[in-house]
Amino acid sequence: MDAHIPILKRAGMVLVVLGACDLLAIRSGLFLLGAAAGVGLLLGSLQVAALVRWAAAFGLCALAVMMLAWPLMQPVDLTLAQLKLQPRILPSLITSATWMVLLHWLYRTLGAPAVLAAGHKPRDMGLAAASGAALSLLLCVMLLLLLHGEAADHARLAAERKFGPDYRYHVAALKVSASDKGKLVEGLVTAWNGKEIRTIPVAWQEDANGGR
Structure with missing residues (x-):
């Protein structure tokens, strides 16, 4: 009847250890929340087990979409140059x-038959997976639209005017801030060739009518 307890304790111990390592590194992040969930698992809470499994399905699909989309977020040549x-x-x-x-x-661990048999009605893991994938995909699409619009073109040209045609250019980040005076656009452009990679900050002010 208590076959699920060792499984919960195993998962709980892993989360607590990771949380402790995170604390020693003077950080505050998901691992600390994971440590709290780990304590719940060590106490044999099936509710915590269901919640952690739901979060794992959500995070796994979200991260998988991010990693699959990553090659599309920047040119392949830049990725290869970064690796080199x-x-x-x-x-x-x-x-x-x-x-x-x-x-x-x-x-997988918290979805073991012994854990599922000991718990109540299982949560819908398909919803968790779909939610994680959808959120990640939405963020990727928004980022792609931001980094390939008119502002991105202007940032790329501004960087190219500074460093010339010996580099290829990719807009890595953009931030748009609105104020009474108009719109402040700040960005980072990556310039690279076969010998080096440079990060170029760019910024400009646009008035209310779109003029720079």
Whole structure:
């Protein structure tokens, strides 16, 4: 009857350890919330187990969509140049992959037959997965629209005027702030070639009529 307890404690211990490591690194993030959920699992809470499994399904699908969409967010040549010239991006990729492994493990572990049999009516994991994927996809589409509009074209041209045709240019970030004087646009443009990668800040003010 208590076959689910060791499973919950195993998952809870993993979350508590990760939360403790996060605390020692002087951070505040999802791992700390995960540690609180881990305590609930250590106490054998099936409600917490269902909530954590729902969150794992949501996060796993959201992260999967993000990773699949990432190659579309910037030119392939820039990605290859970053892997060659800026190997520090590798830890970010490894971290994302580790997150996916952890979320998948939690989903499978807390969905074990013994846990499901001990609980009440199971939550709809399809809804969690669809919600995570939809939110991630929406954010990706919004970002693509922002980085490929008129403001992005202006940012790219501004960077090219500074550094010339020896680089290729990609708008990595844009921020638009409205004020009484009009609109302030700030951005970061990545310039790269076979030898180096540069990050170029750009900014300009637009009046209420769209003039710069």
